[in-house]
Amino acid sequence: xxRFVLCLLLVIPTTMLAAQSLDECRRLAREHYPEIRQYDLIxxxxxxxxxxxxxxxxxxxxLSGQATWQTSVAEFPDALTDMxxxxxxxxxxxxxxxxxxxxxxxxxxxxxxxxKTGRAIAEAEAAEQRNRVDVNLYDLQSRxxxxxxGILLLDERVAQTEAMIGLLESNLARMRxxxxxxxxxxxDADAVEAELLTARQTLGQVVSSxxxxxxxxxxxxxxPLDSGTLEKPALPEVAGRSSAHPELALFDAEASKLDAQRxxxxxxxxxxxxxxxxxxxxxxxxxxxxxMMSADWQLNAIVGVRMSWNIGAFYTKxxxxxxxxxxxxxxxxxxxxFLFNTQIxxxxxxxxxxxxxxAINEDTRIVELRRxxxxxxxxxxxxxxxxxxxxxxxxxxxxxxxxxxSTHEIELLQATYRLKHTLNx
Numbered sequence: 263x264x265r266f267v268l269c270l271l272l273v274i275p276t277t278m279l280a281a282q283s284l285d286e287c288r289r290l291a292r293e294h295y296p297e298i299r300q301y302d303l304i305x306x307x308x309x310x311x312x313x314x315x316x317x318x319x320x321x322x323x324x325l326s327g328q329a330t331w332q333t334s335v336a337e338f339p340d341a342l343t344d345m346x347x348x349x350x351x352x353x354x355x356x357x358x359x360x361x362x363x364x365x366x367x368x369x370x371x372x373x374x375x376x377x378k379t380g381r382a383i384a385e386a387e388a389a390e391q392r393n394r395v396d397v398n399l400y401d402l403q404s405r406x407x408x409x410x411x412g413i414l415l416l417d418e419r420v421a422q423t424e425a426m427i428g429l430l431e432s433n434l435a436r437m438r439x440x441x442x443x444x445x446x447x448x449x450d451a452d453a454v455e456a457e458l459l460t461a462r463q464t465l466g467q468v469v470s471s472x473x474x475x476x477x478x479x480x481x482x483x484x485x486p487l488d489s490g491t492l493e494k495p496a497l498p499e500v501a502g503r504s505s506a507h508p509e510l511a512l513f514d515a516e517a518s519k520l521d522a523q524r525x526x527x528x529x530x531x532x533x534x535x536x537x538x539x540x541x542x543x544x545x546x547x548x549x550x551x552x553x554m555m556s557a558d559w560q561l562n563a564i565v566g567v568r569m570s571w572n573i574g575a576f577y578t579k580x581x582x583x584x585x586x587x588x589x590x591x592x593x594x595x596x597x598x599x600f601l602f603n604t605q606i607x608x609x610x611x612x613x614x615x616x617x618x619x620x621a622i623n624e625d626t627r628i629v630e631l632r633r634x635x636x637x638x639x640x641x642x643x644x645x646x647x648x649x650x651x652x653x654x655x656x657x658x659x660x661x662x663x664x665x666x667x668s669t670h671e672i673e674l675l676q677a678t679y680r681l682k683h684t685l686n687x
Contacts, residue, residue, distance in 0.1 A: 283493045284410050284679075287483050291406045294484035297398055304391045311384030318377040324366040331359045336550055356546055356554050364542030368568070374532030379525045386519035393512040400508045402482075404683055409479045410492060411676040416472035417491045418668040423465045426661040430458040433640065433653065450651075457654050497674065500681055507604070507686045513597045520586050520593070527582045533571035540564045604684060611681040618674040625667035632660035 292298060335356040343353055437451040476487055540563065546553030547560030639656040 282488050282490070284407070284495045287410055287479065288403055288406050290483035290485065291402060292399055294482065295399065295402055297395055297402075300395050301392065304388050304395070308384055308388035311387070312381055315377050315380035315384060318373060318380070319370060321367055321369045324368075325364070326366070327363045329359070329361050333358070336554075338554070353554055354557075356550070357557055360545055361559070362542050362544035364540060364544075366538065366540045368536050368538040370534065370536045372535045373529075374534055375525070375529040376534070379522060379529050382522040383519065383526060386515065386522045390512065390515040390519050393508065393515045396508040397512055400683075400686075404680075406479070406482060407676065407679055407683065409475055409482070411672060411679075413472060413475045413479065413492055414494060414672045414675075415669060416468055416475060418672060419468050419665060420465065420472065422661055422665040422668065423461060423468060425664070426657065427458065427461045427465065429636075429657050429661075430454060430461060430654075433657070434458055436640075453651060453654060457657075494672070495675060495679070498678055498682060500678065500685065501687060509600050510597065513593055513600075516593050517590060520590050524583065524586050527575075527579060527586070530572065530575040531579060533569055536568050536570075538566060538568050607684050608681065611677055611684060614677045615674065615681065618670050618677060621670045622667065622674060625663065625670055629660070629663045629667055632656070632663040636660045 335358055337355045338353060343355075347353075434451065434454045437454050441448055441451050480486055541561070543559055543561050545557060545559050548562045548564075549560070552560070636653075636656040636659070639653045642652075
């Protein structure tokens with residue numbers, strides 16, 4: 263029992279911490295997102311379509327039955343029936359009510375490539391649908407990144423606000439001691455306390471916003487996050503430019519489907535050949551003379567070769583190919599628009615990364631200066647040179663400088679990951 267509890271304690275932290283990195287959150291979100299189930303559905307649909315296309319080569323059987331009555335039937339001339347009647351041969355003639363139960367069997371021997379193009383269309387449509395799901399799941403990654411880095415930004419804001427609260431608490435205690443000694447006025451202590459309460463109120467709002475962000479991320483990944491802070495990813499390197507992108511793969515899949523449809527239109531212009539056999543039981547039979555002599559039902563059979571040619575396909579060929587060509591040009595335009603927008607977005611993100619790098623280089627020096635000024639202000643307050651308002655301003659300036667630096671660092675991370683997402687790296 264103790265061993266089981268020990269193993270459980272070792273497993274639980276590992277499970278909880280598994281959702282603390284960006285890569286793990288991406289993976290869990292992809293696995294948990296409902297659209298991931300479409301891959302299996304697309305594969306099943308593809309198999310059904312391919313199976314249907316292959317069944318075109320299976321012998322086709324048709325069972326039919328009919329009962330008819332007609333106004334006239336084939337009959338012997340009156341002179342012939344009179345002559346036969348004189349010889350004692352009675353020919354009642356064919357009845358006007360006729361019946362038939364038939365079984366037709368047909369085997370395609372050449373379909374002009376229709377079944378082949380049907381399989382190609384089924385495979386192309388499945389590939390297009392898979393690539394469309396890829397695009398949606400790739401967009402999901404961007405949503406996860408935004409939530410993840412949003413939480414990191416809020417974590418930094420919480421940390422800086424807590425540091426500011428610590429400074430205000432220490433200075434409030436010092437100010438109250440000055441008031442007791444008559445070295446400061448009560449108004450100075452009240453000003454520090456008011457700023458402390460405002461900082462605590464801000465901290466509560468930030469913590470609440472962070473909890474909302476974490477809850478949304480937990481819904482995406484399908485498991486709770488650890489109570490600690492998320493792992494800050496390392497600054498990645500952007501290696502050149504990549505042309506492989508889910509949207510481009512989707513455009514290629516759409517173009518492949520159009521090629522398959524174009525071949526299907528051309529295959530519809532060719533004749534089709536098949537062998538067939540027809541057997542039926544009924545009246546009249548193929549032997550018309552026997553049916554004139556007797557109304558008994560007969561077994562009959564026909565075998566042969568059949569050629570069918572849909573000439574009407576030539577009427578719509580030009581329009582169908584024109585529609586496919588127009589769809590191809592539309593895909594080309596969409597591809598050019600995507601590449602253009604990607605180029606613009608890449609340039610914008612490159613500029614943002616450069617701006618943030620420059621800002622971070624200056625932030626460190628600004629924080630050092632703000633801290634030096636704040637420490638000098640605390641010394642001046644102790645000597646009665648400045649009042650609490652000046653000290654509060656210096657504390658606020660230092661906190662803002664530290665928050666700006668940490669914010670710029672996380673924004674640089676987010677901008678770099680956004681650029682890698684745009685370039686599919």
